[in-house]
Amino acid sequence: MELSIPWTNAQPVAVEKQLPVRRSQGLTSDDPDLVGRAREGDQVAFATLFEQYHAPILNYLHRMVGDRAMAEDLTQDTFIKAYNALPSTRPDLAFKPWLYRIATNTAISQLRRRKIVQWIPFLPGHDHASDQSIERSVGRRQDIEQTLSRLPQHYASALLLRHYQGLSLAETADALGITENAAKLRLFRARKAFAEIYGSVDALDAPREWEAR
Amino acid sequence: MISHERAEELISARMDAPLTPAEHYELQSHLAACPTCRVFVSQADDIARGLHGLTRLPASPAVSRAVMSAVREEQTGWAWLSQALQAFSSPGLAAAASMALVVALAGVLYVAINAPGRAPVPTISQGAGPVETISAVAEAPLPTAIPTQAAETPKPEAPTSQALASAPTKEPQPTATREPRSVEPAATREPTVAPTPAPTTAPAVEQDQPAIQPVADSPVIEPVYEEPAAEEPTLALADAPAEDTAPVAIAQEAAPEEAASQETVDTVPVEDAAAAQGAEPEPVVEQQSDIPADTTEDDGQGGKKDGGSSGGESAAPEATRPVGPVPLEAIAALEGAGQAPDFNLPPAPLNPTLPDQSFLPVTPTPVTDGTPTPEQGPGEGTGDPTGSEAPQLAEEWDGDPGIAALIPEGTLDDAALAEAQTEVPEDTWTETTDTRDRDGKKDKDRKKGGSHQNQQTAYVDEPLAWTGLDNPLLQTAPAALQQEADVPAAPLPEPAAPIELQQETGYPVEGQPVSDDGTGYDDSAVYDDGSGYDDTAVSDDGAGATGDENATTTEETPQIDPATGMEIDPATGYLIDPTTGYLLDRVHGRVIDPRTSYEVHLQTGLLIDPATGALLDPNTLAVVVPAGFGSGSPAYDPGSPEMRGQIETVVDDNYNNASIRMEPATDGPVQPIGEIVVPTETGDAVEIS
Numbered sequence: 015m016e017l018s019i020p021w022t023n024a025q026p027v028a029v030e031k032q033l034p035v036r037r038s039q040g041l042t043s044d045d046p047d048l049v050g051r052a053r054e055g056d057q058v059a060f061a062t063l064f065e066q067y068h069a070p071i072l073n074y075l076h077r078m079v080g081d082r083a084m085a086e087d088l089t090q091d092t093f094i095k096a097y098n099a100l101p102s103t104r105p106d107l108a109f110k111p112w113l114y115r116i117a118t119n120t121a122i123s124q125l126r127r128r129k130i131v132q133w134i135p136f137l138p139g140h141d142h143a144s145d146q147s148i149e150r151s152v153g154r155r156q157d158i159e160q161t162l163s164r165l166p167q168h169y170a171s172a173l174l175l176r177h178y179q180g181l182s183l184a185e186t187a188d189a190l191g192i193t194e195n196a197a198k199l200r201l202f203r204a205r206k207a208f209a210e211i212y213g214s215v216d217a218l219d220a221p222r223e224w225e226a227r
Numbered sequence: 228m229i230s231h232e233r234a235e236e237l238i239s240a241r242m243d244a245p246l247t248p249a250e251h252y253e254l255q256s257h258l259a260a261c262p263t264c265r266v267f268v269s270q271a272d273d274i275a276r277g278l279h280g281l282t283r284l285p286a287s288p289a290v291s292r293a294v295m296s297a298v299r300e301e302q303t304g305w306a307w308l309s310q311a312l313q314a315f316s317s318p319g320l321a322a323a324a325s326m327a328l329v330v331a332l333a334g335v336l337y338v339a340i341n342a343p344g345r346a347p348v349p350t351i352s353q354g355a356g357p358v359e360t361i362s363a364v365a366e367a368p369l370p371t372a373i374p375t376q377a378a379e380t381p382k383p384e385a386p387t388s389q390a391l392a393s394a395p396t397k398e399p400q401p402t403a404t405r406e407p408r409s410v411e412p413a414a415t416r417e418p419t420v421a422p423t424p425a426p427t428t429a430p431a432v433e434q435d436q437p438a439i440q441p442v443a444d445s446p447v448i449e450p451v452y453e454e455p456a457a458e459e460p461t462l463a464l465a466d467a468p469a470e471d472t473a474p475v476a477i478a479q480e481a482a483p484e485e486a487a488s489q490e491t492v493d494t495v496p497v498e499d500a501a502a503a504q505g506a507e508p509e510p511v512v513e514q515q516s517d518i519p520a521d522t523t524e525d526d527g528q529g530g531k532k533d534g535g536s537s538g539g540e541s542a543a544p545e546a547t548r549p550v551g552p553v554p555l556e557a558i559a560a561l562e563g564a565g566q567a568p569d570f571n572l573p574p575a576p577l578n579p580t581l582p583d584q585s586f587l588p589v590t591p592t593p594v595t596d597g598t599p600t601p602e603q604g605p606g607e608g609t610g611d612p613t614g615s616e617a618p619q620l621a622e623e624w625d626g627d628p629g630i631a632a633l634i635p636e637g638t639l640d641d642a643a644l645a646e647a648q649t650e651v652p653e654d655t656w657t658e659t660t661d662t663r664d665r666d667g668k669k670d671k672d673r674k675k676g677g678s679h680q681n682q683q684t685a686y687v688d689e690p691l692a693w694t695g696l697d698n699p700l701l702q703t704a705p706a707a708l709q710q711e712a713d714v715p716a717a718p719l720p721e722p723a724a725p726i727e728l729q730q731e732t733g734y735p736v737e738g739q740p741v742s743d744d745g746t747g748y749d750d751s752a753v754y755d756d757g758s759g760y761d762d763t764a765v766s767d768d769g770a771g772a773t774g775d776e777n778a779t780t781t782e783e784t785p786q787i788d789p790a791t792g793m794e795i796d797p798a799t800g801y802l803i804d805p806t807t808g809y810l811l812d813r814v815h816g817r818v819i820d821p822r823t824s825y826e827v828h829l830q831t832g833l834l835i836d837p838a839t840g841a842l843l844d845p846n847t848l849a850v851v852v853p854a855g856f857g858s859g860s861p862a863y864d865p866g867s868p869e870m871r872g873q874i875e876t877v878v879d880d881n882y883n884n885a886s887i888r889m890e891p892a893t894d895g896p897v898q899p900i901g902e903i904v905v906p907t908e909t910g911d912a913v914e915i916s
Contacts, residue, residue: 057298057299060298061295061298064291064294064295065286065291068286068287068290068291068294069283069284069285069286072284072286072287072290073283073284076284077281082284085284086287086289086290089287089290089294090290090293090294090297093290093294093298094294094297094298097294097297097298155277155280155281155282158277158278158281159281162278173274173278174278176243176275177274177275177278177279178278178279178281180279183243183244197243198239198240198243198244201239201242201243202235202236202239202240205239205242205270205271205274206235206239206267208274209267209270209271209274212270212274213270
């Protein structure tokens with residue numbers, strides 16, 4: 015079958031024309047017209063959205079699963095799912111959190127299929143973080159990544175969406191499929207868990223434990 | 228005072244959304260006294276920064292290729308069918324489509340029954356257009372021709388060329404709507420769309436209907452659409468009778484699945500077509516309502532208008548009902564698709580950036596030397612945007628008579644502090660023989676190598692110290708004082724023999740002016756004029772009563788209280804605690820610092836600023852923030868940089884209603900009136916053990 019849309023020719027034009035405007039305005043919402051056309055099946059519009067969210071979703075999934083190859087696969091799955099599900103979405107769809115929700119669910123599903131559940135150590139008596147400031151070692155990116163990998167998935171996703179992807183609280187809540195208050199609470203617990211794990215040298219040095227659910 | 232857990236929640240919440248003033252104030256109060264939570268503040272901020280600073284992968288070309296190819300396959304496959312099914316997945320659409328189908332069948336039956344011999348209405352170009360178009364589409368190589376066409380029919384942003392070429396007869400509405408778009412917006416945003424979707428059907432139509440194309444291209448269409456009475460496009464007026472165009476419109480607006488029935492409907496007589504038309508647009512409306520915002524409402528309105536008008540205007544518009552008329556409202560809505568209010572944008576981020584946290588003492592900015600800047604108000608120069616949120620404290624500090632009264636300049640500069648320290652030499656407090664907290668405190672200070680010069684001191688109480696169990700004031704004089712404080716007006720027992728008591732105490736007896744009224748202590752006048760102490764000395768306001776004066780006086784003629792054996796302050800008439808040097812006001816049950824005339828906090832031994840209620844270090848008059856205040860964690864690191872900053876505090880006697888405002892220190896000298904910089908470099912802070 016012939017393809018009616020020259021993808022390679024159409025994408026750059028659309029991206030170049032829209033992304034700068036989006037960035038300059040600091041918009042976090044999606045172009046309704048673009049999403050609407052993508053919902054209609056406009057492949058160019060979808061391609062524009064894909065170009066816009068390709069890297070963020072890839073990075074988000076990379077941080078979620080910790081494996082680049084898997085993240086690429088999950089990214090592909092995410093966008094294909096999004097493309098197929100777009101026509102059935104509501105007109106007032108908030109594309110960005112919706113896309114992140116797909117990505118989150120895709121990643122968690124994939125991890126569950128692999129029967130990998132990360133185990134977070136319980137640190138009794140360590141309710142409060144030590145005086146050692148994380149800031150001193152914030153440059154230790156590996157520690158942060160390692161800490162992140164040890165967080166429960168729902169905590170990691172919340173932190174990544176909020177701080178790594180820069181989603182607002184409302185968007186984070188929407189992406190997680192929870193209310194804003196629940197997102198606040200989850201972020202609070204995620205931060206505490208992150209601080210505890212990060213502040214615990216033993217936890218970082220301990221061998222990574224995996225267990226099948 | 229909020230709990231520790233609550234404070235941590237607020238610390239986390241402030242990173243997601245601005246706190247309310249009350250929450251902000253609560254958090255500040257807690258942070259000022261809770262180093263553990265300040266650590267969590269730092270950690271939470273570091274987490275955000277650390278996560279944000281993680282490396283990011285570039286876009287993967289492999290993913291791009293895979294996704295695009297997958298999408299193409301989806302699009303060119305049977306995706307149209309799934310889309311169509313999805314479109315009818317909504318109840319409204321399904322109901323509308325069902326009704327339209329029923330009406331169409333009813334029309335067919337009516338024709339078959341009532342006009343069996345009647346020949347079908349000949350179709351003109353417009354009427355035949357759709358049929359031919361559909362058939363041409365059906366012959367098109369791509370099976371997606373029909374659904375693509377149907378899906379794109381309501382698209383207002385379809386390129387003009389495409390609209391003109393694709394459906395001159397079948398869709399005047401896109402033509403009408405694209406006319407204005409092709410001038411402004413379409414020129415900029417549609418170039419990439421131009422070669423898109425519909426082209427699969429467009430060429431076929433273009434070839435089949437060449438004669439109509441110029442009509443569609445002609446600008447005559449616009450004025451035709453602007454006339455309300457002539458909702459029908461030019462095509463209908465020029466070429467087709469209304470009765471023929473109506474079925475065409477129905478056929479065009481019908482769902483793709485109804486393409487089979489369109490030919491049948493096409494043969495419906497005018498009267499029947501009118502009835503059918505009244506029902507047909509419904510599915511069109513519903514179907515289009517599933518289309519995204521910018522196009523949905525426009526086409527939906529047009530569709531609804533079409534369907535509604537066909538019922539309401541059943542008489543007149545009947546004859547003029549043209550090919551798929553698009554109401555002007557719909558056209559206008561299409562033209563203004565960009566401003567269509569039907570699309571709810573995603574909620575704007577509450578605060579994409581982290582809230583300003585300058586009020587939090589997490590920045591280890593070097594502490595200044597405490598050089599005061601009296602003209603600088605609270606919060607000024609600190610960059611604290613939250614200063615307005617808790618202005619009441621700052622305002623309360625403005626007229627601070629307590630601290631300001633101690634220093635003539637009205638400021639707490641270094642010189643004043645040094646002078647204050649000079650006025651009350653440390654020896655004054657250490658000359659006592661018992662080893663008490665105050666001595667230990669100084670020892671700690673010296674041991675840590677800190678210097679109080681040019682700096683004020685932050686005292687940190689251990690929580691246990693609040694109980695007063697180890698407080699010297701509660702162990703010595705205040706005990707007796709408190710016992711008698713309950714009966715302030717009751718006269719003390721008369722001294723049996725003052726001279727004898729004086730002798731027993733070892734104080735000089737001769738020349739000792741004792742209260743000569745024989746009552747010992749008279750509330751109205753402790754000493755009469757004949758005692759050698761005039762009223763002027765007694766009625767001293769207290770503020771000016773210095774230890775030096777008292778010392779001078781007492782050295783010369785010390786008076787001894789016969790009941791307690793304590794020395795009597797000749798200036799005030801209060802007893803002088805031999806251990807601490809404080810004055811004991813037995814009448815009111817107070818302990819007074821002779822140097823400042825401030826009341827002494829019985830449980831902590833700190834001075835109570837009468838203006839603010841703040842607890843002050845008796846040596847340096849620095850505001851004391853007890854460590855572990857409000858929490859069970861008394862941990863305090865004197866060298867912690869988080870302890871730096873400006874502190875405003877109002878603490879009641881019970882530590883229950885403390886409100887402390889803490890601002891981070893800045894590089895410049897910041898010490899507004901009423902605010903005290905608490906330098907807490909290593910060794911500067913002293914713990915009261």
